[in-house]
Amino acid sequence: MRFLREVYVVFWKEMLVWVNNPMLPVVRALVFPMMWIVIFGSAFGGEVNHIPVAVVSEDTGELALSYLSMLSTGRTLELRYTSPTEAERLLKTRGVYGVLYIPPGFTDELRSGGRVRVSLSTDESTPQIAEAMSAHILRVSRTFSAALGTGDAVEVVRNPVYGRGVKYLDYLAPGVVMMTILFSSIFSGGLNLILDREFGTLKMLMVSPVSRDAIILGKIFAGVAQSIASGAVALLVAMLMGVHLKSGAAGFGLVILLMFISGFGFIGMSTAFATRITQLEQLMVVMQVIIMPMWFLSGGLYPLESMPDWMRPLAIVNPMTYATDAAREIMIRGIIWQTLAVDFAVISAFAVTMFLIGSYSFKKTLGGVK
Amino acid sequence: MIIEVEKLRKEFNGIVAVDGISFGVERGEIFGFLGPNGAGKTTTINILTTLLLPTSGTARIAGYDLLRQPAEVRRRIGLVPQEVVLEGDLTARENLVFHGMLYGLSRSQVERRIPELLELVELAERADSKVKTFSGGMKRRLELVKVLIHDPEVIFLDEPTVGLDPQTRRRIWEYIRLLNTEREVTVFLTTHYMEEAEQLCDRVCIIDHGRILDMGHPEELKRRLGERDIVEVELSEPCGGFLSRLESMGYRIKSVRGCRASIVAGRREKALAELFRLAGELGVSITSISVRAPTLEDVFIHYTGRGIRDEAGGDSRMRQIARRLKH
Ligand SMILES: Nc1ncnc2c1ncn2[C@@H]1O[C@H](COP(=O)(O)OP(=O)(O)O)[C@@H](O)[C@H]1O
Numbered sequence: 001m002r003f004l005r006e007v008y009v010v011f012w013k014e015m016l017v018w019v020n021n022p023m024l025p026v027v028r029a030l031v032f033p034m035m036w037i038v039i040f041g042s043a044f045g046g047e048v049n050h051i052p053v054a055v056v057s058e059d060t061g062e063l064a065l066s067y068l069s070m071l072s073t074g075r076t077l078e079l080r081y082t083s084p085t086e087a088e089r090l091l092k093t094r095g096v097y098g099v100l101y102i103p104p105g106f107t108d109e110l111r112s113g114g115r116v117r118v119s120l121s122t123d124e125s126t127p128q129i130a131e132a133m134s135a136h137i138l139r140v141s142r143t144f145s146a147a148l149g150t151g152d153a154v155e156v157v158r159n160p161v162y163g164r165g166v167k168y169l170d171y172l173a174p175g176v177v178m179m180t181i182l183f184s185s186i187f188s189g190g191l192n193l194i195l196d197r198e199f200g201t202l203k204m205l206m207v208s209p210v211s212r213d214a215i216i217l218g219k220i221f222a223g224v225a226q227s228i229a230s231g232a233v234a235l236l237v238a239m240l241m242g243v244h245l246k247s248g249a250a251g252f253g254l255v256i257l258l259m260f261i262s263g264f265g266f267i268g269m270s271t272a273f274a275t276r277i278t279q280l281e282q283l284m285v286v287m288q289v290i291i292m293p294m295w296f297l298s299g300g301l302y303p304l305e306s307m308p309d310w311m312r313p314l315a316i317v318n319p320m321t322y323a324t325d326a327a328r329e330i331m332i333r334g335i336i337w338q339t340l341a342v343d344f345a346v347i348s349a350f351a352v353t354m355f356l357i358g359s360y361s362f363k364k365t366l367g368g369v370k
Numbered sequence: 371m372i373i374e375v376e377k378l379r380k381e382f383n384g385i386v387a388v389d390g391i392s393f394g395v396e397r398g399e400i401f402g403f404l405g406p407n408g409a410g411k412t413t414t415i416n417i418l419t420t421l422l423l424p425t426s427g428t429a430r431i432a433g434y435d436l437l438r439q440p441a442e443v444r445r446r447i448g449l450v451p452q453e454v455v456l457e458g459d460l461t462a463r464e465n466l467v468f469h470g471m472l473y474g475l476s477r478s479q480v481e482r483r484i485p486e487l488l489e490l491v492e493l494a495e496r497a498d499s500k501v502k503t504f505s506g507g508m509k510r511r512l513e514l515v516k517v518l519i520h521d522p523e524v525i526f527l528d529e530p531t532v533g534l535d536p537q538t539r540r541r542i543w544e545y546i547r548l549l550n551t552e553r554e555v556t557v558f559l560t561t562h563y564m565e566e567a568e569q570l571c572d573r574v575c576i577i578d579h580g581r582i583l584d585m586g587h588p589e590e591l592k593r594r595l596g597e598r599d600i601v602e603v604e605l606s607e608p609c610g611g612f613l614s615r616l617e618s619m620g621y622r623i624k625s626v627r628g629c630r631a632s633i634v635a636g637r638r639e640k641a642l643a644e645l646f647r648l649a650g651e652l653g654v655s656i657t658s659i660s661v662r663a664p665t666l667e668d669v670f671i672h673y674t675g676r677g678i679r680d681e682a683g684g685d686s687r688m689r690q691i692a693r694r695l696k697h
């Protein structure tokens with residue numbers, strides 16, 4: 001009971017100071033993300049490769065085979081031949097970005113000079129990928145038709161199943177929201193701790209009878225609360241700008257929960273760094289060497305599929321990748337636990353680990369009589 | 371004894387900051403640690419306030435052992451560190467409320483004490499102003515009463531007037547005396563200002579290189595130098611011969627700057643007569659001469675052969691950046 005009260009006192013003061021400095025939170029929460037959106041939202045580029053696409057082929061004729069082999073030439077697509085139910089499952093769980101359906105009689109129809117329709121069901125929650133995939137299939141179909149002598153023998157019908165009408169802004173917003181959490185954790189966790197130590201405000205707590213654990217918890221909770229506040233503002237701003245939030249209030253709540261969990265991870269991480277840092281310049285180095293790459297390699301700006309192969313492992317070990325992915329899932333595709341479970345599991349494991357490391361190293365640097 | 375220190379020693383990676391000091395402070399005293407920068411004053415305060423672990427030795431504060439009962443000690447002490455540790459973005463009242471709550475007081479209990487405390491240091495009208503709008507002196511005053519909010523038995527003040535102008539410094543001294551008498555709180559302070567130690571402290575402990583050189587009432591310390599006055603004299607050039615003759619006569623010359631010298635005199639009447647006689651004999655003229663009683667500075671010089679220089683430590687670069695970021 002007394003312990004909780006102590007945690008609360010420390011927490012309360014941190015929050016009071018934070019709220020009393022109205023400029024900073026606003027700047028951190030708004031200006032930063034806006035800048036990113038403007039800079040990167042209009043500067044997207046990069047070639048997308050190795051897009052997994054399921055193929056449900058009900059025709060095994062010669063022309064179907066040569067059409068499919070033309071599609072798989074080059075690095076753009078990776079075709080997987082599956083049953084219709086499996087294809088549907090893959091599309092739902094993001095195993096593939098599209099399902100290409102080749103109707104029965106494809107070969108016969110074309111042989112007799114007729115026209116066929118292949119349908120392409122798409123997951124457009126990553127608009128760059130959906131575009132690259134469709135463009136490739138359209139181009140191949142046109143070339144294929146031309147070879148047969150009719151310009152439009154093969155017609156592709158595109159049918160967005162997930163993420164209908166998603167634009168790049170929708171794609172970008174979830175990443176920016178999570179970036180706000182990442183960056184404000186650096187301010188509210190690491191920087192705050194360094195300033196406290198430098199200004200001696202930590203001393204004030206250390207000479208008081210408040211338990212060391214309460215000091216640490218109070219500060220970490222305050223850091224997380226501040227990060228969530230910034231993230232929530234960013235989320236609201238994104239929604240005002242017309243960004244998708246597919247699953248409504250439940251989705252909003254889930255994104256906040258995601259911010260809460262990731263906040264612990266990032267605050268823990270920046271606290272751990274801060275305890276080893278004696279100069280502010282070093283924090284800037286950490287910022288450049290660790291934090292910025294975490295953001296760039298998270299798939300927040302460009303889909304991971306557009307990364308060069310050597311870079312992908314970095315994205316896979318980057319916790320930010322999972323945070324961004326989860327936020328985007330919730331906001332664009334809806335709450336689909338089959339895919340969210342992995343993201344949440346990774347983020348939670350990261351959060352617990354970093355919280356423990358951060359609070360342990362914080363406690364160690366406090367020093368003095370225990 | 372409210373503070374009993376026993377063979378306290380602190381090393382930082384082989385550098386001895388505090389070298390096995392022992393001393394005691396009586397309840398109700400204003401006790402001063404006087405020493406130059408780097409003497410080990412802050413280190414001692416940090417140990418006595420549980421911020422640092424000593425390498426060896428221990429201390430008892432208000433009867434509780436520092437190392438074994440830190441929580442009991444913490445409840446009974448207050449610390450005003452060398453740097454201001456108020457939250458600039460909060461008001462004076464909010465700072466006090468937070469501080470009180472750290473010590474387990476309820477918000478209403480703290481609110482009840484605030485007017486009286488702010489009154490004590492004449493800050494009552496500024497209760498609801500943000501602390502960052504305060505002058506350096508006002509911040510110091512607020513810090514002084516902030517640490518009283520939980521009724522500590524001892525307060526530790528680390529260089530309480532460093533960086534303040536002389537007038538503000540005198541006011542702070544008055545407040546410290548007031549706290550000491552009105553609130554019956556024992557004061558342990560450190561300083562490198564001679565005047566501060568002389569004017570404010572009931573007892574002074576002179577410290578250098580982590581060792582105690584002497585301890586006692588300022589008058590007593592000066593008396594221990596002997597019944598000696600200091601003669602400050604300025605001579606016409608050249609004066610080398612004059613000074614060396616004086617030394618051969620058994621006078622100690624404390625410091626020389628060009629032809630200005632401080633000379634330790636035995637009895638002033640005899641010394642003056644001898645000085646004038648020697649000047650006449652060597653044809654040196656005395657441009658000015660004055661006699662003064664010894665100060666604590668002289669005591670310090672007596673033990674160390676050098677003065678306590680006021681090297682007001684400037685802000686570190688990091689601190690400048692930090693301050694810019696914060697405001
Ligand atoms: N954290 C530390 N690490 C290493 N040396 C230190 C540390 N703190 C103090 N010192 C050294 O201990 C000595 C005493 O310092 P300090 O107690 O701050 O002196 P004062 O407060 O009297 O100016 C100095 O030589 C100082 O450099």
Ligand SMILES: [Mg+2]
Nearest residue numbers: 411412413452
């Ligand atoms: Mg000091």
